[in-house]
Amino acid sequence: MTAHPHTSSLLLTWLCILAVAVLAVTGEVLTAAAMNQIGDFDVIRARSGMKGAVLAVVSNPAFVFGSLTMMLNFFMMLFALSVADVSLVAPATASLTYIGNAFAARIFLRENVNRRRWIAAAFVILGVILLSK
Amino acid sequence: MKHRLKPTQYAVLIGVMLTASVGDTFLSHGMGQVGQVDIHHLGLLLIAMKNPWVILGIVLLICFFACYLTALSWADLTFLMPSTAFGYVIVALLGRFWLHEHLSVYRWLGVLCIVCGVGFMANGPSKTEHPELDLMDAGVGR
Numbered sequence: 001m002t003a004h005p006h007t008s009s010l011l012l013t014w015l016c017i018l019a020v021a022v023l024a025v026t027g028e029v030l031t032a033a034a035m036n037q038i039g040d041f042d043v044i045r046a047r048s049g050m051k052g053a054v055l056a057v058v059s060n061p062a063f064v065f066g067s068l069t070m071m072l073n074f075f076m077m078l079f080a081l082s083v084a085d086v087s088l089v090a091p092a093t094a095s096l097t098y099i100g101n102a103f104a105a106r107i108f109l110r111e112n113v114n115r116r117r118w119i120a121a122a123f124v125i126l127g128v129i130l131l132s133k
Numbered sequence: 134m135k136h137r138l139k140p141t142q143y144a145v146l147i148g149v150m151l152t153a154s155v156g157d158t159f160l161s162h163g164m165g166q167v168g169q170v171d172i173h174h175l176g177l178l179l180i181a182m183k184n185p186w187v188i189l190g191i192v193l194l195i196c197f198f199a200c201y202l203t204a205l206s207w208a209d210l211t212f213l214m215p216s217t218a219f220g221y222v223i224v225a226l227l228g229r230f231w232l233h234e235h236l237s238v239y240r241w242l243g244v245l246c247i248v249c250g251v252g253f254m255a256n257g258p259s260k261t262e263h264p265e266l267d268l269m270d271a272g273v274g275r
Contacts, residue, residue, distance in 0.1 A: 028210060035205035042141075042207070057202065067198075074194075078160075078178055082169045086161055094221075098214055105210045112261040116253055117211045123250030124218040130243030131221050 009083075016080035017089060021096035023073035028097075029104045030066030036109065037062065091132035095125040138259060142207065146216050148200035154220030156193030163187035208259040215247070215254045222247050 038044065038056050045053045057063055080089045102121045105111040138146075163186030167177060181187050204213055222244050228234040236244075 031202065032205050032210040035202055038206060040207050041203045070198075075178065078164060078181065079175075081161070081164055082177075090157075094218070098218070101214055102211055109210060110261065111209045111211050113211050114257075116257045120215050120250040120253035121211070123246045123253065124215050127243045127246030127248075127250060128218060128221060130239045130246060131225060133237060133239035133243070 013080075013084040013088070016076065016083055017092045017096065020073060020076045020080050020089075020093040021100055023069055023076055024093065024097040025100035025104050027066050027069035027073055028101055029108050030062050030069060032105070032109055034060045034063035034066055087132050091128050094128045098125050098128070142204070145200050145203050146213075149197065149204055149213065149216055150220045150223060152193045152197035152200060153217055154224045156190045156197055157220075158190075158224055159186045159193060160190035163190055209261055212254060212257070212259045215251045218247050219251050 034057070035041075038060060041053055044056055048056075077089075077093065080093070098121055102113055102118065106113040163184040164181060166186065167181040167184055182191075201213070201217075204216075225236060225240055225244055229236045
């Protein structure tokens with residue numbers, strides 16, 4: 001099996017980009033779910049101090065899994081940056097992450113992603129792509 | 134009450150915007166010095182951890198994470214998305230006015246789009262209220 005070198009590196013680049021985006025969305029949704037469970041940080045800090053607040057965060061399973069996923073995302077991003085140009089990797093992963101986050105937040109976090117938020121997301125995605133030009 | 138942000142909450146949002154973008158810029162600069170990491174030389178990733186720019190980048194990203202978590206405790210994920218993207222605008226403007234880099238028309242349009250996105254978001258509520266579900270379902274993250 002001899003794949004065309006150009007095709008295989010393009011495939012690797014996009015697989016890396018997709019992996020970065022999927023890990024980012026998973027990590028962000030899990031940490032957002034954790035912070036939803038924990039509640040307003042200021043209130044907790046006022047009640048049980050900074051130590052209590054930090055303890056509440058680090059003992060939350062969703063937070064632990066979320067931050068592990070974010071760590072994987074970080075290493076995947078470093079790897080992706082070494083495989084392809086930052087001018088492709090940064091906007092591609094950012095826009096895929098924004099789209100994925102909007103859907104995942106609506107489905108898993110039950111956030112009210114109304115028309116205002118979709119329009120904002122569309123502007124941001126377009127802006128990120130234009131900025132990389 | 135939750136729909137109006139306090140000054141300290143705005144400060145946290147600014148922290149989210151600044152630390153992420155400046156941290157990414159440092160990481161990108163550092164990885165440029167480390168060189169290409171390929172699938173057979175993953176050990177280079179560990180060497181990258183000794184590069185001062187990579188270290189500074191990581192420190193800033195840890196600060197970002199703290200600000201981001203604080204913000205997530207009183208704001209929706211979809212509300213925060215445009216704020217994190219605003220960091221790109223700050224980096225572009227820093228490049229233009231501080232480092233005197235050239236910004237193409239495309240980049241100015243990109244800056245304008247992200248500013249519009251943030252404007253759309255800033256006028257809306259920061260948090261979806263779930264009076265009845267809350268704790269039960271919030272845990273189902275995935």
